[in-house]
Amino acid sequence: NTDRAKLMKEAENFLTNCYDELGYSMTELNSRVNQVNEEISSNGFYAHTTEELKHGAKMAWRNSNKCIGRLFWDRLHVIDARGTKEENAIFEQLFNHISFATNGGKIIPTITIFDPVIPGEDPIRIWNHQLLRYAGYETEQGVIGDPDSITFTKVCLELGWEGNGTAFDLLPLVIQVGNKQPMWKEIPEEIIMEVPIEHPTEPIFGDMEVKWYGVPIISDMRLEIGGIQYCAAPFNGWYMGTEVGARNFADENRYNLLPLVANNLNLDVQTNRSLWKDRALVELNLAVLYSYQQHGVTIVDHHTAAQQFLAFENKEIQSGRDVTGMWSWLIPPVSPATTHVFHKRYENKVITPNYYYQEKPFI
Numbered sequence: 001n002t003d004r005a006k007l008m009k010e011a012e013n014f015l016t017n018c019y020d021e022l023g024y025s026m027t028e029l030n031s032r033v034n035q036v037n038e039e040i041s042s043n044g045f046y047a048h049t050t051e052e053l054k055h056g057a058k059m060a061w062r063n064s065n066k067c068i069g070r071l072f073w074d075r076l077h078v079i080d081a082r083g084t085k086e087e088n089a090i091f092e093q094l095f096n097h098i099s100f101a102t103n104g105g106k107i108i109p110t111i112t113i114f115d116p117v118i119p120g121e122d123p124i125r126i127w128n129h130q131l132l133r134y135a136g137y138e139t140e141q142g143v144i145g146d147p148d149s150i151t152f153t154k155v156c157l158e159l160g161w162e163g164n165g166t167a168f169d170l171l172p173l174v175i176q177v178g179n180k181q182p183m184w185k186e187i188p189e190e191i192i193m194e195v196p197i198e199h200p201t202e203p204i205f206g207d208m209e210v211k212w213y214g215v216p217i218i219s220d221m222r223l224e225i226g227g228i229q230y231c232a233a234p235f236n237g238w239y240m241g242t243e244v245g246a247r248n249f250a251d252e253n254r255y256n257l258l259p260l261v262a263n264n265l266n267l268d269v270q271t272n273r274s275l276w277k278d279r280a281l282v283e284l285n286l287a288v289l290y291s292y293q294q295h296g297v298t299i300v301d302h303h304t305a306a307q308q309f310l311a312f313e314n315k316e317i318q319s320g321r322d323v324t325g326m327w328s329w330l331i332p333p334v335s336p337a338t339t340h341v342f343h344k345r346y347e348n349k350v351i352t353p354n355y356y357y358q359e360k361p362f363i
Ligand code: HEM
Pocket: 057, 061, 064, 066, 067, 068, 069, 070, 072, 076, 109, 110, 111, 235, 236, 237, 238, 239, 240, 243, 300, 305, 329, 355
């Protein structure tokens, strides 16, 4: 039928590119294509070899148009967790991802790949946006914690989780197998690495204790390889400082810390022309980079990240591949025009394998 014909086409396209990149002969490619043909025509599905899965996940990173960190696409550590079906075993794999990727602060870009969507089998979904993230609570006195987490925090509370009501409560992991009751578990604190944020010279937060978690692990995107959908495939890299310093801490609808920092720096917040927001933003980002470095947790500044992206662009051209990108996400939110990215154009062509948004499993 058409679905199987569509899947066969996507499979053949992926296998051709993948086997070419891995240096296989046409004979080896053709025999694999025939084998996959058989599998699809009899089951409407085909299973990737571990090698295809690993290279496919790397190709997907290389094709991620919004990612400035793609220079290291070929050094992704891929954990093949297919066949993990039992909830407790899934939690164990997630805890292992956190500790392995954290690696004492010397972060290892890692992806753990669970079973794809298989016709007639229960799909696995991770309900968290990121494995490590802080809760958000709406109270009469205003929002406590991360406003971006308010909805998911309510879901966790409804599932029976209880937070401590602080601005930095780490949320539990929530997973669901098929349409079964979602299960949640607290992350063991011994595998969690957090960084207390401080400025090298000024007490920019006054007496407020500010911290952030070390490793960003995206857990709600779908990895598509050769027509196969992996809906539970959490992946991490390391932070670019501006993500924490210019967005998570600075956005008015996030932690909104610029007024606090500006006041502690004695800036004139009564007029825009003092550029108090800009000066507070730079000191806040400096504090983030300094603190991660002091605590031995990998982080990259936006200038270095842009230079690495330029190296990626050149490497891709050497490899005979077009560089695709989404300009609006590739420019950093601090001093964008000081990077080469700002001054050139990128074609936002979406090619697979890739990582995609998927609709939330909860409302
Ligand atoms: C190694 C260090 C890495 C750095 C510094 C980095 C940096 C970034 C940054 C700054 C963004 C924009 C995020 C935002 O503004 O919210 C981004 C987006 C993205 N990155 Fe990377 N990245 C890294 C590794 C990875 C890895 C290992 C993967 C997957 C295997 C990946 C896949 C993506 C994807 C799919 C997006 C777009 C997310 C979306 O559409 O919301 N990145 N990256």
